[in-house]
Amino acid sequence: MESREGPDRAPAEMAPGEAASAIAAIDGSRSWLADRIIAPCWYHLAFGLLAGGVIAEAEIRSWTVFAWSVAAYTVGCGALMWWNQRRVGVSMTYFDARTRAVFAGHILALSGLIAFACWLGLDRGAHAAFLAAGVLAVPFTVVAGRWTDKLLRARLQAGQ
Amino acid sequence: MTTAARFDEIVHAPNRLQICAILSAVSSAEFATVREGLGVADSVLSKHVRVLHEAGYVDVHKSTCASRVRTSLSLTRAGRAAYDGHLAALRAIVSNEAFDASAHHAALPNLIRT
Numbered sequence: 683m684e685s686r687e688g689p690d691r692a693p694a695e696m697a698p699g700e701a702a703s704a705i706a707a708i709d710g711s712r713s714w715l716a717d718r719i720i721a722p723c724w725y726h727l728a729f730g731l732l733a734g735g736v737i738a739e740a741e742i743r744s745w746t747v748f749a750w751s752v753a754a755y756t757v758g759c760g761a762l763m764w765w766n767q768r769r770v771g772v773s774m775t776y777f778d779a780r781t782r783a784v785f786a787g788h789i790l791a792l793s794g795l796i797a798f799a800c801w802l803g804l805d806r807g808a809h810a811a812f813l814a815a816g817v818l819a820v821p822f823t824v825v826a827g828r829w830t831d832k833l834l835r836a837r838l839q840a841g842q
Numbered sequence: 843m844t845t846a847a848r849f850d851e852i853v854h855a856p857n858r859l860q861i862c863a864i865l866s867a868v869s870s871a872e873f874a875t876v877r878e879g880l881g882v883a884d885s886v887l888s889k890h891v892r893v894l895h896e897a898g899y900v901d902v903h904k905s906t907c908a909s910r911v912r913t914s915l916s917l918t919r920a921g922r923a924a925y926d927g928h929l930a931a932l933r934a935i936v937s938n939e940a941f942d943a944s945a946h947h948a949a950l951p952n953l954i955r956t
Contacts, residue, residue, distance in 0.1 A: 701935035704859060708929065711863040714879050771875030773914070774868040838867050 708841075716838035718770055719831070725766060726827030730820035732758045737796060738816025741803070780833045788826035792819055847934045848927035852897045857882060858890045862917065862925040865900065870916035891915060899924055 732755045739751045767773070777785070795815040803811035853862055857880055864871055864879050877887045894900035899921030903914045917925065 696935060698936050701932040704854075704856070704932050705929070705936065707856060707860055708863040711860045711879060712867060715864055715867055718875075718879075771872040771878075772868040773870045841863075841867060 709839075712839050712841055715772070716835040718772075719774075719834050719838060721766055721827070721831060725762065726824045726831075727820070728762055729759065729827060730823035732762075733792065733823050734816040734819040736816075737792075737799065737819050738813045740799070740812040741810065741816075776830075776834065778833075778837065781830050784826055784829050784833065788822065791822050791826075795819055795822070845923075845926040845930045847930035848924070849931040850924045850928040852893060852899065853924050853928040855890070855893075857886065858894055859925075859928070861887075861890055861894065861915075862899070862921065862928075865915060865917040866922060866925050868916075870903070870914045873913040873915060876915060894921065897921075897924075 736748075736751045736755045739747055742748075795818055799811040799815035802808040853859055860880055861876055864876055873884075873887065873891075877884060880887060891900060891902065895902055897920075899918055901916045901918055903916070905912050905914070
């Protein structure tokens with residue numbers, strides 16, 4: 683790595699092949715960073731379980747339990763994000779037009795699930811409606827998380 | 843908006859180019875993360891960061907967390923412009939297109955070794 687160190691050379695000495703090598707090194711750094719950004723497989727599952735847990739516990743119909751589950755969800759999400767930030771070691775703008783659209787779609791999907799569970803469970807008196815919605819929230823969250831990771835990875839590799 | 847191609851000798855050194863490549867993609871990165879990305883020793887990275895910092899290309903921010911000092915690095919606006927210009931210059935060399943290196947060097951026809 684240090685072999686080409688020393689006094690900076692003028693571009694007059696740079697052959698197109700050497701410039702191509704420098705660009706390849708830049709691409710390599712971007713790829714390394716993009717790989718580092720990808721969260722471990724359990725990361726989004728943990729978010730999904732937290733979200734699913736909050737929705738599913740509504741089956742108990744207790745405001746106290748609901749308040750505790752929301753608090754646990756908030757603390758859990760915060761802890762996961764803090765841990766991931768420490769793991770990656772970089773601070774970056776996660777939201778752009780595409781990732782924001784995925785996030786909005788995820789929130790809409792969860793909201794729809796909750797609304798449907800409320801209609802089934804509270805209005806129609808169906809049993810386990812919130813439990814089913816909570817279970818469904820897990821894969822929704824995992825898919826949205828992995829999709830966001832994929833978009834971030836593509837963005838980093840493109841150097842944007 | 844396209845970036846004007848401009849060869850930058852400070853950015854050009856391989857390790858500094860990689861530092862800039864990593865920092866250009868993020869808001870800031872921890873010193874340890876950049877060191878891991880480059881695969882160099884602390885002292886080597888410190889030397890290059892000092893050069894970039896003295897050129898006004900990199901900001902160094904130190905914070906204390908649980909009695910440990912954490913150093914984070916970020917590209918300044920000037921650093922980002924220099925890196926973007928240098929990358930455009932490299933691409934111009936590769937594609938054999940003329941670029942404006944007038945601030946530091948002569949024009950391209952005299953620069954590219956064929």
